[in-house]
Amino acid sequence: GQQLNQSPQSMFIQEGEDVSMNCTSSSIFNTWLWYKQDPGEGPVLLIALYKAGELTSNGRLTAQFGITRKDSFLNISASIPSDVGIYFCAGRYGSGYALNFGKGTSLLVTP
């Protein structure tokens, strides 16, 4: 599979702060997806992006599909304690349907 570079690896922030994380690839991707995983649960889809330049919001979350199709970012505004978890980027490239995952960003939010 294609290696995705996700950063930062972890973040420790205060409630109310904004958060930004990103994912890059050496290959052109057709789809970028962002997931959140809570302990003991499966990943939950947050945002799906399907074309270059696309900017999509889901509540306080905003994600963009990079113009080069090799990167994507996720922003979380005004973080709250329930935003705690691990955020994964995932992408699909070429003609296959399987997803390649980043290594995840662990987010901790203090009240």
Next chain:
Amino acid sequence: SAVISQKPSRDICQRGTSLTIQCQVDSQVTMMFWYRQQPGQSLTLIATANQGSEATYESGFVIDKFPISRPNLTFSTLTVSNMSPEDSSIYLCSARTGLTDTQYFGPGTRLTVL
């Protein structure tokens, strides 16, 4: 979207035994996948479960170790055979609907091998 359930949710097994994990989707889906997530790690694709034919395995995974069935468009099983402690992981089922290029995940099966 698709709602996915998995059974069992967790299990503790002895080395050398096998465990079959079931995955049920609440609607017909075009594709189903099985992933492994080792402790503190990201997700790694094991195989694509093909309906009516043999699964397609990723490099490093073989059918003898991880036999997969998919008898219809809503159900699949993954067996972890001849288990060793290195097989201790979370095993996740996912499904791709035909409407969008999106995958939804089940809650996972947390396997511990002693």
